[in-house]
Amino acid sequence: MGAAEKSILRIFLSEGLLLGSIGTAAGIVMATVICILQLKFKIVKLAGGSFLLDYFPVKLIATDFLLVAATATFIAFSAAWFPARKASRQQFELR
Numbered sequence: 001m002g003a004a005e006k007s008i009l010r011i012f013l014s015e016g017l018l019l020g021s022i023g024t025a026a027g028i029v030m031a032t033v034i035c036i037l038q039l040k041f042k043i044v045k046l047a048g049g050s051f052l053l054d055y056f057p058v059k060l061i062a063t064d065f066l067l068v069a070a071t072a073t074f075i076a077f078s079a080a081w082f083p084a085r086k087a088s089r090q091q092f093e094l095r
Contacts, residue, residue, distance in 0.1 A: 038056065
């Protein structure tokens with residue numbers, strides 16, 4: 001409807017990145033909450049009795065969270081890029 005190719009690409013790409021960012025942020029928040037709950041309340045127990053620990057040990061490491069966020073952002077960008085490029089090159093006609 002008169003939009004330039006780059007404008008359409010930017011719209012679709014920003015929409016994909018927005019959805020990916022929301023999913024990444026929600027996943028990181030949920031993972032942090034679950035890890036904190038495991039540290040405080042030892043929710044996940046280890047079956048057996050032959051282990052030194054009775055619960056599943058977790059450790060919050062900032063670089064792990066950053067690596068997961070970067071990977072999820074890259075995947076979201078890759079998943080948004082190809083459809084955005086295809087949509088921007090699509091020729092529309094009004095009849």
